[in-house]
Amino acid sequence: MDGPAIEAEGLVRVFKKTRAVDGIDLVVESGEIYGFLGPNGAGKSTTVHMLTTLLPPTAGTARVNGYDVVHQGPQVRSSIGAALQEAALDPLLTGREHLRLQASLQGMPHDIRRRRADELLHRVGLSEAGDRKVKTYSGGMKRRLDLALALVHSPRILFLDEPTTGLDIQSRTALWDEVGRLTRDDGVTVFLTTQYLEEADVLADRVGIIDHGHIVAEGTPDELKASVGRPTVEVVPLDAGEHERAAAIIARFGDPCGSEHGVAVRLRSSEADLAGIVRALDAENLKVEQLQLHQPSLDDVFLAKTGRSLEGAAEEEEGERGGLAMEPA
Amino acid sequence: MRQPAAVIAPLVFPILLLAVNSGGLKAETQLPGFPTNSFVAFALAVPFIQGALFSTMNAGTDLARDIQTGFLNRLTLTPMRRLAVLGGQLGGVIVLGLVQAVVYLAVGLAVGVRFESGPAGILVLFAFAFMVSLAFGSLGTLAALRTGSGEAVQGLFPAFFVFLFISSMNIPRNLIQVTWFRDAATANPVSYLLEAVRSLIIVGWNAEALALGFGICAVIAVIGLSLSSWALKVRMAR
């Protein structure tokens, strides 16, 4: 396919009086993992629903795999896979039956359906549980089955809407590995929404930060972090009376900034010269209890762009969303 | 009583069925031996009993919800006696049953039904509505206390439906031609409840019909309340 895998221009979705998505422009290149980061209610899922043809936009245009989401819905749906926030599974069907149903909806021939179901169950680690009814599955198993269902017809583009919400750390890591493998080995483009900073940081090639329906920042995780500031180094001397001497030593490497327990500086360059600082402290014979390098996080980026931290924003949005029954999460 | 639908459905459905059946089955009055020439008068007994069956569902479903939400546990921690807890649950059902009786009576009088037993018969009818609501309501509470599940209580509905339809609901027992059906209707207590109400409307004072109707209600109520009280005791002891 020539051109971007996903492109949107001025995408808007209004629910009654709420502008859930308010003029989003984005371009996702083929083969990349694009992380869409934001608190609950920011407009992530609504954007996914529009890009996957589940919801018509109120205004704006979007093309997925080169197809218009409004006028070429069948072509869009044929070329994408999606695992939405609630893994909507039928408790009365087995995992294998789900896969065969999904393959049949995609019009795949009978013999291929069976083979593909076996292959995907194996890939997501559900071979043994494949013939059990889904009502007996754990949350993590349901998520894995949902991912397998999204991959049945080998889509070129995969939408994952908060795929690891509620999962334990092992399940989360396993899912990250699989998403990474899909992009690396199969060249699949992944559009992933998340409210977890770490997930966006670890997985995404590029991140778009969304708040109140707007993209407030976009770039690689490193670019975004670099855009808001340099790393800080915090030193806690062993002897509490040595604070001033410690501050003077590390001041050679950056500008002093606040620290709760010791002294700290914001480094002059974004490249941390930790070894230089250690050598300088050692040369001055200053005993150190603790020495820490703090890299700017995506939360710092969110804070810089919106004036709130991501976790605080999530709680605030939850409160606001109590009165907005129409808006999907 | 907590949802409008719980009040409206028991009122509307029986009246609708009365309208449909009294139109569709009017020709039945031409059968030799049919006790009245007004099918509405004959069929007016049905809503009273049908409404009471809906009340069973309401009483049971409300109590099951209280069990599921833990509200019953909270009540049982208070010094309230078991019968007071049951009485509280059944009070609403009985009030609803009496309101239904007023509405059905008004509908009957409005379409020209004359009570052969006169105003005193209407008072007896209200007493009967009270007894029927208490009797069926106690079965609902028993089902809720035994199962603790609203769905299980709702699952009783088809059984009550069968009792209602395999009775003298649409035709006097002596005019039922199919033997097994007539026998089933004769063995079915719901037939006697219908016939007690029906006697007040189309016959006048029929001591046997009234005694059977009130007697069956009393037996069901005593059994239902005793078993409910025991089931509540078991539940409180857990």
Place this chain on the structure above:
Amino acid sequence: MKTLAVARGVAWRTLHNVFTNPSLLIPSIVFPLFFFTAFAGGLSRIRDVPGFDYPLGYTSFQFVFVLLQSAAFGGVFTGFGIARDFEGGFARRLLLAAPHRSGIVLGYGIAALVRWFFTATVLTVVALAVGMNVGGSGVDLVGLYVLAVIMNVAALLWACGVAMRFRTLQAGPVMQFPVFIVLFFAPVYVPLGLLRGWIHSIAVVNPVTRVVEAGRGFLAGSPTEVGFAFGAGLALVLGFSLWAFRGLRKAEAAG
């Protein structure tokens, strides 16, 4: 072809759930049998009412109504399944996975039909076993069952339209109640000629009356008002098709 693939998948899944879950299967079989028993058994003396002229007797007379009723309620029960799918989110999976979404409605329709064929077979076998008389030829009986299929499809499309607009099982009464009303405002217990007063006036203009009367004519081997009945049935199917597909568009717009 892709529409058919979607329809096949949706139908398979709906039928799989119905036939592997007694709580879904049994009511759709037991209720028609129960109505047949209650009406044909309890009210058989109605054949002695002056003017009751159905030649095959009361069991056959009631069989036709209950067959048509089972067809209509078979469609409504499938509508409950659609509403359940929307409430539980599974419909969103179907909307997302199906390249051609009209296949979803078609699939539910196929499922409703297959499900009703099962019920109709049981009902027919029981009716014959208890001595139902049949006067019509093979062609007449095909006419009767085709009319029932039309009722099934019309009711399913009606319920489907409601389910896709409300997208919750709480809309169950909205699906069920009008079907109940339309069926019972037809000549259920006696022929149209024996109805009197307001119910006769309603029954005369009720399209289902034509279907019921034509069905009874087919079973007796003396078809009456066939064109009118098929016309009324097909008009219902056409009207409710528009209703159902517009419902699908509304469900799509709501996301």
